[in-house]
Amino acid sequence: MDNEIIKYYSCWLQELFIDNGMNTGFAIALGTFLNVIIVAIVVTLLDIIARKIIVQTFKAFSVKTVTKFDDFLVLSNFPRYVAHFVPLSIVWLLTPTLFAEYPWLSEFMLMALNIYLIILCSLVLRSILRTSRNYLKGKERFKDKPLDSYIQILMIFVWGLCLFLIINQLTGYSVASLTTLGAASAVLLLIFKDTILGFVASIQVSVNDIVRIGDWITFSKFGADGYVTEINLATVRVQNFDNTYTTIPTYSLIADSFQNWRGMQESKGRRIKRAIFIKQSSIKFLSPEAIEEMKKIQLIKPYIEHREREVTKYNNNTEADKSLLVNGRNQTNLGVFRKYADAFLHENPAINKDMFLMVRHLAPTDKGIPVEIFCYSYDKTWENYEHIQADIFDHLLAAIPYFGLEIFELPTGNDFKSKNLTENLS
The missing domain is CATH 2.30.30.60 (SH3 type barrels.)
Known part of the structure; x- marks a missing residue:
């Protein structure tokens, strides 16, 4: 019925131009041109009205619902894209009638409308995909997932299909x-x-x-x-x-x-792995007097006493000549310090004792003997981890002189000045 009315209107408009003395071909062309202008104006008005109605309806609906999915639909312009289908449908229906006198123009318009429809469907799908991405990002179980990659992969398929369909419309090839x-x-x-x-x-x-x-x-x-x-x-x-x-x-x-x-x-802890370099010339056997002095260090007193009994028993059985400390078995200041560091780590509440813990010395180097601390802290936060590590080494570095050990350190300018001053005074 609507097509009949439009067809009647077109014929009436052409006859009006012909009655006013126009050429038939020119009258048909002018009538078609005016039809295009009128349809463009009507479609533009319909698009504005439909867009406002649909967008406002979506917004009102999204405010009343609990889910946030429809809120993201509004933000991704989904209602605006949907609104464009209304004027597109009208133009699609009117085109064969408005351009009945120009079949080639009618075919061209329908092809353009088909291409526009393909692009519009792609935009609607893109809007839905973006909405899904933004909605899922708000879910705890999807926060660490690469949702952007998934959405972009799907969009590549959508735009690829869109491109193939447009080529099909333009060329006619399957x-x-x-x-x-x-x-x-x-x-x-x-x-x-x-x-x-x-x-x-x-x-x-x-x-x-x-x-x-x-x-x-x-x-x-x-x-x-x-x-x-x-x-x-x-x-x-x-x-x-x-x-x-x-x-x-x-x-x-x-x-x-x-x-x-x-x-x-x-994991249950963060690894601490750092070495202290001990000056090799400061390593020595412990004399009985030095052992008695180190028994005052409460943390390793039980160890020193137990070790002393073992050493004495062995030396007595082998009849070792203890006029020289090198004979038989002996305790060293480095060994006692290593045991002290191990005991200190076991007493430290910040260290996870259920994970691997070890104090060892590595192969000697030109910078001394590395005594390596290997353990795990409970706290894995970077700032707290650094504080724990610093506290451990602050204490151990300060404790080293009590064992008669020295830390290796490259000489500085002040060391050379002191040496030169001593030589000059002598």
């Missing part, structure tokens, strides 16, 4: 044609090489759980040392501890080596 797909694949591989690599890397990162949002990673190649704040198809964004940001290609997480501290964060 998107299922092997020749068309082969040529399109070659072009896509050439243009989107980095995107495809990122796509593959995103899948591997997600499936193998290599990196999550919130993980602390160290990637020396790119100067990254901080927390992962975003993972998408092409890049991984890291906020460094100096509050700068580093962008890392997603593919690099598969191709290169980096350090992920998640294992430490999820």
Whole structure:
């Protein structure tokens, strides 16, 4: 019925121009042109009205609902895209009648409308995908998941399908044609090489759980040392501890080596592994007088007494000549200090005794003998961890002179000045 009214209106308009002395062909062309202008005005008004009604309806509905999904739909312009379907449908219905005198123009308009419909559907799908991403990011179980990568992968498929459908509208070739797909694949591989690599890397990162949002990673190649704040198809964004940001290609997480501290964060402790360098010339056997003096150190008094009984028993059985300390078995100041450090760590409430704990000395170097502390702190927070580590070594460094040991340290300018002054005085 509506088409009949429009057809009658078009004929009436053309006859009006002809009655006023116009050429028939010119009258038809002028009538068609006026129809286009009138339809454009009507469609624009309808688009504005429909958009306001639908958008306001969505907003009012989203305010009353408990879920936030519809709120994100409004923010992603979903109602605006939906509103465009109203004028599009009207133009689609009117086009065959308005351009009945020009079939080629009618076909062109329908093709343009089809392309616009394809693009509009893609925008609606993009809006839904963005809404889903923003909604899921608010869920606790999805906060550390690379949702941006998943959404971008889906968007690539959506825009790829959109591109194929548009090519089909313009050329008439079927998107299922092997020749068309082969040529399109070659072009896509050439243009989107980095995107495809990122796509593959995103899948591997997600499936193998290599990196999550919130993980602390160290990637020396790119100067990254901080927390992962975003993972998408092409890049991984890291906020460094100096509050700068580093962008890392997603593919690099598969191709290169980096350090992920998640294992430490999820474990029961954070490792402390540091050495104190002891001057080799300060290491010596302990005399009976020195042993009696060290028994005043309460933390290792039981150990020294137990060890003294063992040494004395062995020396008596072997009839060792103790006029020289080197004969038989003896305690050394370095050994007693090592036991003291071990006892001190076991008494420290900040150290997790259920995890590996050891005090050892490594092979001698040109800088002395390294006495290494290896243990785990309960607190894994960086600031607290550093405080715990500092307290341990502050105490041990201050305790070293009580064992007759010296810390190795390279000479400074003041040392050379003191030496020269002593030589001059002598």
